[in-house]
Amino acid sequence: MEVEGALSDAEVIAASVHDPDQFSILVERHFVVIHRYLARRVGDESADLAAETFCQAFGARRRYDAARLDALPWLFGIATNLVRHHRRSEMRQLAAYARLRGEALRSVDNTAASAADLDARVEVAQMASALAGLEDDQRDALYLIAVAGLGYEEAAVALGCPAGTVHSRVARARARLRDLVRATGKEPDNDREARATERS
Numbered sequence: 001m002e003v004e005g006a007l008s009d010a011e012v013i014a015a016s017v018h019d020p021d022q023f024s025i026l027v028e029r030h031f032v033v034i035h036r037y038l039a040r041r042v043g044d045e046s047a048d049l050a051a052e053t054f055c056q057a058f059g060a061r062r063r064y065d066a067a068r069l070d071a072l073p074w075l076f077g078i079a080t081n082l083v084r085h086h087r088r089s090e091m092r093q094l095a096a097y098a099r100l101r102g103e104a105l106r107s108v109d110n111t112a113a114s115a116a117d118l119d120a121r122v123e124v125a126q127m128a129s130a131l132a133g134l135e136d137d138q139r140d141a142l143y144l145i146a147v148a149g150l151g152y153e154e155a156a157v158a159l160g161c162p163a164g165t166v167h168s169r170v171a172r173a174r175a176r177l178r179d180l181v182r183a184t185g186k187e188p189d190n191d192r193e194a195r196a197t198e199r200s
Helices: 009-019 020-059 070-084 087-109 117-133 135-145 152-159 163-181 191-199
Strands: none
Touching: 009 020, 020 070, 020 135, 070 135, 070 152, 117 163, 117 191, 135 152, 135 163
């Protein structure tokens, strides 16, 4: 939430053109959110990619669209582009999540492992396997909506495409994921996407 009287992101970026130190305000506001998003996607490389996101943003600050007061969708777009160049890292991260299923199944005989914990690990593994099978553009759109919590208009800014395209990509991605979830006998939780839809 923006503090009343504080400069908007657009104003901070504009000020940083003449006073580069001002850009640190943008970093302080958004680094944690961008890092968290990247950690979900690339794991151990997330800190480096988060730093690179802000380095690229700093380099591009003169071209920022000042009409967009909130720079977060722009930053997510830069971060997502960086992930595209690190797909192998993302696939390794998804494979690591998928291995949780094997670990969960091996722990069935371990009385310390609760049924809820076992179910959760199996579900994470199944979803990771499904995410790995999505087309890149579908996975990008789904992460921005379901993980980053952007609205469709914001995700469209991040991806540089119309909001309708984001809707289509997310719908196709969710349909593929839903098929897997239905096979497990559980329905997906749509609450988060419902909230994102309300923001668009």
